[in-house]
Structure formats: C-alpha cells, structure tokens
Amino acid sequence: MSSAPFNFSAGPAMLPAEVMVQAQEEFRNWNHSGISVMEISHRDRAFMDMAAAAEQDLRDLMSIPDNYRVLFMHGGGRGQFSAVPQNIAGPDATVDYLHCGIWSDFAIREAQKYVAQVNVVGATVDTPQGRAISAPETWQRSSAPAYFHYCPNETVDGIALHDIPDVGDVPLVADMSSNILSEPLDVSRFGVIYAGAQKNIGPSGFAIAIVRDDLLGRAQGNTSTIMDYTVQAKDGSMYNTPNTFAWYLSGLVFQWLKRQGGVEAIGRMNHAKANKLYEYIDQSDFYSNPVHPNYRSIMNVPFLLADNRLDGEFLQQAAAAGLVGLKGHRFVGGMRASIYNAMPMAGVDALLDFMRDFEKAKG
C-alpha cells in the first residue's frame, strides 16, 4: 500500500491507506448493520459507542488529562477562530496573539470581532539564516489577557514554533490544525488545543477542540449554540447532529495511529521524513527552503526552485510520476510537500528521487 500515487496535499490531505481500505470495505455495511455508518442516527447505541471509543483513543494517544473535555465540532479549524474568543473571553477582554504566519493573521482578524483588544505580542522575523519567530523575551505581552494564542505549525509558510511558550497562568490556546498528533505533546500546558480535521485526523468539515474544564461556562451571549463549548461539552458534542462520517473516519485514524506505536513512534518517523527532505534541499543550489533551521515544520516543507519559470514543468512532471498535491499555497507560490502522519517514508523517498532527477535534467 506504499506505492504511487503519493499525495502531498496540504489538506484535505491523504489519509492512511489501511484506513481507506477498511472504510471502503464497510462503506455500505458498517458494524454488520447492512447500512452505512453515515445513514444511522448519531443517537443510535452502536454509533454512540463508536463515538465514545474514538474519543477514548484520542485521549490515550495524546495523554489528555481528565480535566479536559474533548469536543467534536462543526466548521473546521477556521470556525475555531471565532469560537475561541467567543467562548473564553468577554467582549471587554484583551487577548494576546503571536503572529507566526498566514493562519495566525486570519485568527487575529477574526478575534478582533469579539474582544476589545487583540494584542499582537510578536511576529516572524527575517534573519540571515531564514525566516524565524521573534524570541519570547522580546514579546510585548499584556498584563492580564484572557488567553494567549499561537499557531505552532503554520501550514502555508512551513514555520513552526517547537517550544511551548511559557505564559504562566494565562490560558494558552494553540491552533494545531496541521501538527496535532504529529509528535508527543504535554497537553497540560494548554487551556485550549484545537485542530481542523483534514490533515492528521480525518476528512474536512470537522474540528476537534480540547478544552480545560475551568474555561467552560464563559461563552459570550451571542455565541452560536452549535459553537458553544459549554453546550457541546454538556451534550457530548451532540447538541446538534455532528459530522458523523468524519467522526467515524477519525476514529479509524486514531486506531491506526495506535497500531503505529502512537505519537512517540510517529513522531520519530515524522522527524526522519522531514530531515531527509531538508538535508537534500539544503545541500542543493537548485532548491531552497526559506525558513531558519530552528523554525522548520516537520509537517509542511515548502521549497522554491532557483528558477521559478520551471515551476509549471516541475509540477507537471511530478504529477506524471504519481507525486500529486505539491503546488505551494496560492499566497506564496513555489512548492510544498505536506508530509503528515499518513505519508509513508516511501513517499518521501519517491519525491527525493524525482527532485534529484529533475535537478539533474534542469540544473
């Protein structure tokens, strides 16, 4: 199952091959019911059991402490850009945001609708070794923010903040849409962790929010009820009909990840995959990566050709070789290899082979 095509799409992204085989097999006959998992009530006992098992598997994988609620939400990661300020900050609050890239920027602009003051504490900085994130000691933090928000892995820019910021008692909120479950994480450092599903979890139109329970009960009065953490926590994420197929498929992904050895094992593999790509890019004059070595993503590896007039040819020939989804985000251009959990080493090796051949032919 580790053969072409290899799908480097940034999201919606490839899902584990084993998961897709199982989902196809039981597509019209789930749990020996003779019907599809997407055709039954979310209040059906068998569905509820599956849903609870999926949550437990995620708790096991991330070692989520008991004082955190796991919510399965509508709307993807971007829905959380409004859900976070609406749920855990009052309209008169000040909130702190670290600006790490494009998705941080969108989150900041959305938060401005719901609180009195969005304070940007710091941002990316260009250094001789590439783009980095300003050092914590330079951040202009507020005295009493309702929370501190950052995006530890910027999908478009390929920039990552590998150290968890130390913000004391301020609730730390992280948009982990593109790096959740990619390596071990100390959940207890966070107030809220959220992620759109369509990278390391499952299909799109779905999000997970992991919320420390002391942050419940604070929603602004005009929060849409389907996005209200407190309501969804009370109703087991079934205040309204959830995205049942996404919940099911995410559950299969969690089971698969457990079989791989969990986040420790997948984390070692993810670092190995990323290192291989960065090492090759760094020794090449034909390809380059614009990010400082200490701030490079292990999930999204953007790279530029020295001559961008070859971009179209690169993408065309890569696709012909079964390497798809390599086009960089429309905001930044170039290429991007997204190598989430589901991407096997064989995919990275195939990409490297292609990049070497292309460099040889055109370099």
Place this chain on the structure above:
Amino acid sequence: MSSAPFNFSAGPAMLPAEVMVQAQEEFRNWNHSGISVMEISHRDRAFMDMAAAAEQDLRDLMSIPDNYRVLFMHGGGRGQFSAVPQNIAGPDATVDYLHCGIWSDFAIREAQKYVAQVNVVGATVDTPQGRAISAPETWQRSSAPAYFHYCPNETVDGIALHDIPDVGDVPLVADMSSNILSEPLDVSRFGVIYAGAQKNIGPSGFAIAIVRDDLLGRAQGNTSTIMDYTVQAKDGSMYNTPNTFAWYLSGLVFQWLKRQGGVEAIGRMNHAKANKLYEYIDQSDFYSNPVHPNYRSIMNVPFLLADNRLDGEFLQQAAAAGLVGLKGHRFVGGMRASIYNAMPMAGVDALLDFMRDFEKAKG
C-alpha cells in the same frame, strides 16, 4: 437494490442505494486520480468542476432563479438558526416566526440572541381532527419585520404547512431540512431557503442555503466569517475548506434525482408512499397518527400504538425483519417512519406488511 434492511431513520438518513454503490466503488479512486475525493484540495481543478456541477444540478432540480446564490455551508441546519438572523437582520430588528413544532421552537430561541424582538405570529392548534397549524388570517404579524421564518415540515412532529405563506414584501425564510427536493417548489417566493443535508441531500455536517442576492451585505459585525452569507457567496462557499466529501456525495444525490425524473416525479412518488401509510393507519384502531389530515408531512410519518407498552416489542420485531430507525424522537416517543426521497416504495410496502402482521398478532 430495493431489499431489506430498509432504513427509516429521520436523519442522518438513508441515501439512494445507487449513490452508495457508486461512492463505494470510487472511494479510493475518484475521477481516475488514484486517490479519494476527500484527499484532494478543494481548490483542485477537478474538485472545483465537480462542485460547480453539483450546484448547477441543484439549480436545475429546483429551478433556482439567477438572482439566488447557492451556498454550501458548515454546521447543518441548526447552524442556520443563528446564521439567518445574523445575516439578514440587524440587532435592532423585529422578526416574525411561525411556531410549527419542535424545530421552530429551537429556531425561535436561537434567533432571540441576535435581534431585539422575535415575534411568534402563530402556532400549532389541537382540533378534533388532530393537530393543525393556526390559520394565516389569525397570525399576529409585525408591521415591519426583517423576515418571516417558518419550518414547512417539522421532522419530529410530522406536521407540514403545505401552502407557502403570503407575507407580501417581507423576506420569507424556510427551514426545509426535511422536505427540500421532496416535491416541486416556487423558489422565487422565498428570501432564504436552508436545509441541513442529512435527510434529502447527503451526509451530516453540511447545509445548503439558497439566498436571494438582495439579502446579501447585511451581516451583523460579529457574525463568524465561516457563517457569513456574503463572504461565502463571494468565495464560492470556499472561504474556508468546505465539507468536501459531503459536497461530492450530495452531487451524486442530485444526479440520481435527475435520473428519477426530478422533483415532479419524486414528488408524485413521495405522495403515493405517504398516502399508503396514512390510509392504513387511519383505517386501523391499533395505530394512530395525531396530525390533522391537511397538515400531514409526506416525509415523516409518526404513529402511535394504542397500547404503548407494545412499543419495545414493535421496534424489536421490526428490526429483526430488517426495518430499522423506526423509533420516534426522544421528545415525543412512539414510532416514526421517515420516508425521504431515497426510500423506495418497496420499503413502505415492507413496513405495511409488518404493521399488518403485528396488528394481527397483538391487536
């Protein structure tokens, strides 16, 4: 493909058997790509073409005029309970709601968060012939409401308002979650039509909003951007990553519906299916339906046993006979047969056979 099990679930509901066969076949190899439709970017050309074709098929099926925008939204029907007032009414507005049942009630309570005054113009009334909806001439309408909202088919109660209310120039808004595409409809009478997908359209976690374009550009400032009609209209429902698999599967359902002869043909079939059930129930002393004959749903047929101590046995034996999803909503009890577009006449016939046998054995 018209054999047991027959799935009478109110939603998530059964999808057309032909659609599920096709979706299973191409589950891991969509459009000859070698990967799944849920694993590609929503900005991929092939996906965009599919998405546009799905919209066009829906426009064809419903004869949607050019001055309406079709939006593919996150969050299901319940997400629209807040989206409607946030998008087309100001915070100082008065809005009119007709209270037709349980879902009307939820919609009213959600709207109260966003406007100054939610005026309930009328409600259900109990008559000697069963539950009905108060007559339009008795409605206490406001002088200048921002819109008039009603739910023409109440899924839980099995109550329907078959005549479109005449509200003059006031934008008419309808929650058609459980009756969209069930029979011909004059879309031009409406300001907004919305529907959660999981009955007549596709899987859950998805909604469609059909919005007359003069109602765009009015969103309240704190509307979550993913729920902003104007933004999603401008961005072709791709401001954020949509629920791509649901969009795809809905497109297959639209194609299937065209092959059935469209809403005229399916409407005749739906009336025939419902009439058969109501006729049998009405002549029986063992089963009853609580709704006035003029206000009965053609999609959701609730019925009660004369002796509700037999409910458990009825459901158990029905399930053993391959008739599933017949349990009434937890708020009202009893039974409910949801017979959406995808339910073939053979399913209704199988249910009737079972009901006759059960009555004979227990009546």
